[in-house]
Amino acid sequence: MNKDGNSAILLAAFGTSVPGADQVYADMEKKVRADFPGLEIYWAYTSKVIREKLARQGRTFLSPVQALGLMAEHGLARVAMQSLLIIPGLEHHDLIRTRASLQGLPKGIEKISLGAPLLNSSLDIQRFTRAMLDNVQSQRSPEEAVIFMGHGSTHPANVFYAGLQYQFWLHDENIFVGAVEGTPALEDILPLLKKRGVSKALLLPLMVVAGDHAINDMAGKQTGSWMSTLEDNGVEARVLMQGLGSFDNVVDIWMDHLKEAVASL
Numbered sequence: 001m002n003k004d005g006n007s008a009i010l011l012a013a014f015g016t017s018v019p020g021a022d023q024v025y026a027d028m029e030k031k032v033r034a035d036f037p038g039l040e041i042y043w044a045y046t047s048k049v050i051r052e053k054l055a056r057q058g059r060t061f062l063s064p065v066q067a068l069g070l071m072a073e074h075g076l077a078r079v080a081m082q083s084l085l086i087i088p089g090l091e092h093h094d095l096i097r098t099r100a101s102l103q104g105l106p107k108g109i110e111k112i113s114l115g116a117p118l119l120n121s122s123l124d125i126q127r128f129t130r131a132m133l134d135n136v137q138s139q140r141s142p143e144e145a146v147i148f149m150g151h152g153s154t155h156p157a158n159v160f161y162a163g164l165q166y167q168f169w170l171h172d173e174n175i176f177v178g179a180v181e182g183t184p185a186l187e188d189i190l191p192l193l194k195k196r197g198v199s200k201a202l203l204l205p206l207m208v209v210a211g212d213h214a215i216n217d218m219a220g221k222q223t224g225s226w227m228s229t230l231e232d233n234g235v236e237a238r239v240l241m242q243g244l245g246s247f248d249n250v251v252d253i254w255m256d257h258l259k260e261a262v263a264s265l
């Protein structure tokens with residue numbers, strides 16, 4: 001896998017500034033270390049806002065461009081860059097462009113492969129659906145609906161949320177997928193809850209870590225949070241504050257994408 005010692009892995013996550021939420025990233029790294037012994041692991045945060053926020057606290061995180069630059073300085077010739085994102089949206093397309101721009105520069109990295117985000121194909125959607133059906137089974141009472149809060153995107157890949165919703169409905173009509181900054185919105189889900197007589201719901205983030213959006217926009221006590229809006233609409237909601245990166249069977253999907261990226265180096 002790393003015959004000449006100059007291949008490595010770059011994990012590219014959105015990033016989080018919520019103290020403790022990054023434990024999920026540390027756990028994911030442990031899995032990568034176990035699956036790819038002998039390959040050094042680097043990290044990058046794709047969000048400039050998060051990197052700047054952390055920098056003000058004295059914590060330095062590299063952008064993907066900076067991390068690849070550093071890896072070139074360290075003499076690495078082949079890098080498997082794994083997208084720890086959910087959908088192939090704006091952030092992932094930035095990784096695609098970063099890869100294209102930085103691969104093959106003089107004295108740089110010869111080959112950069114890019115591992116797909118969590119949901120990148122119909123197969124990923126099916127696999128993720130099965131994994132999450134298993135994961136929520138033990139957490140959920142039979143009459144409880146499940147509502148996922150995804151991030152959402154202005155990128156066309158936002159349709160992955162609708163695709164995922166469809167796949168869940170093939171198994172369970174009381175599982176809903178919404179997006180905090182995209183569609184389907186919670187407003188699209190409310191009439192369906194009413195129609196199906198849902199009075200209880202379990203809310204969980206469709207994001208890698210349970211960070212700022214999960215804590216405030218999903219579970220916040222203020223008006224406008226998903227929790228409050230559901231309660232205003234007669235749905236008693238509770239939250240499962242667990243990012244997708246903390247479910248082993250979900251992380252396995254990313255790991256398989258990374259396996260492909262490493263194999264193609």
Ligand code: CO
Pocket residue numbers: 151181213
């Ligand atoms: Co946001």
